Amino acid sequence: MSNRDNWAAVDVPDQTGRVAVITGSNTGIGYHTAAALAKHGARVVLAVRDVAKGEAAAKRITKACPQADVAVQELDLSSLASVRAAASALKITHPRIDLLINNAGVMYTPKQTTVDGFELQFGTNHLGHFALTGLLLPHMARRAGSRVVTVSSMAHRIMAAIHFDDLQWESGYNRIAAYGQSKLANLMFTYELQRRLAAKRKSTIAVAAHPGTANTELTRYLPPFLRPADRLLTPLVVQSAAMGALPTLRAATDPEVTGGQYFGPSGIGEQRGHPKLVEASKQAHDVELQQRLWTVSEELTGITFPV
Known part of the structure; x- marks a missing residue:
């Protein structure tokens, strides 16, 4: 595919008629992903733990884009x-995803x-999403061009x-290593899911993305010894949550994307x-x-996949 270096939210193709379920979308990267998809015509479901925040x-999305079609679904990924x-509820409410x-x-x-x-x-990061994907996948398989996009992190290397x-x-517990394990699991899940989908010749594809270093609420649990460096580096390397959402948006919408690809900042x-x-x-x-x-x-999880 073309690996152009200036892909942006304006490049999201028309999403009219498509239904997008986005976990953790009341803030940060998930919110900006949802807002962009809604702006381009998708029916967006904010799958969030706190319904009031969702x-x-x-309301913020529809205020900025009055024609946006946005719904909220309660989802706590830390509870099977x-x-x-x-x-x-999603399968009942939405005939297609x-x-x-x-x-x-x-994080941390x-x-x-x-x-x-x-x-x-x-x-939360791996098992909750593994279970949700397994439960929704049969519903998605009916839709040509459907995609499962899982957000990983550079931390899958740390x-x-x-x-x-x-x-x-x-x-024993190391919060940094435990986060790295969960993000590595996100990628391994994507690659294995794609292999299984391809073996069954399903039209659904699995893709991964990471936001780089983005300004989100995830850093609230940053270990104390890392906070001075975070304050120093934030103005130099941290990008906005809207920019951090772009790899996810490209993985979700670029018509040239193929299964098993991984997107991140350039x-x-x-x-x-x-x-x-x-x-x-x-x-x-x-x-x-x-x-x-x-x-x-x-x-x-007790969840088996149809692939």
Whole structure:
């Protein structure tokens, strides 16, 4: 595909008739992704944990773009019961789903567990999205050109590994390494999902993106020793959430995108800039690890995929 260096929100093609479900879309990158898709004609569903914040975000979008079609769906990715309930509601309310954007996430949280006993970052960022995708995928397979876009991070390279011997960090906890594990899992999930979709000759594709270094609420749990560097570097390398949303938007809408591609900013170190094709770590492409993670994820969530 053309890897032009100035792709922007204005390049999003007409999305009229398409339904996009975006997790964690009441703020930050998810919000700007939702606003851009709505502006270009998509029916957008803000799948969020806090419904009141979701409704406020929907109002901001429709105020800026009165013709926007925006709905809100309650979804707590840290609860498999909530994921199942949200998926059921989405399938009833929306006869078709064209885009599922797995955007929501938590970063560098103190040691916590989900309702189901999973380490919070792994449970929310990976397992919650794994389960949601598995539940919605049959609904998406009916739609030609449907896409699952999962948002990863440059952190998939930092202290990152899939700790199969202790996925839930029960024998020790490092919040940075745990976040890296969850973001590496996002990429491994994308690649394994794409391989399975292609094997079944499905029209749905799986694509990944990362926002670079963007100004969002994710940094609220930044470890104290990193905060001075964050304050120093923010004016130099951090881009707006709207710019951070561009790799996701390109992965979701560019007609030249193919399954298994990965998009990130074009600038130095992929920290900022317009979106382009980027490369994941060698570890992320390890097929044996991808398949092992898939099997474990099915066991932990109780969700099996139709591929």
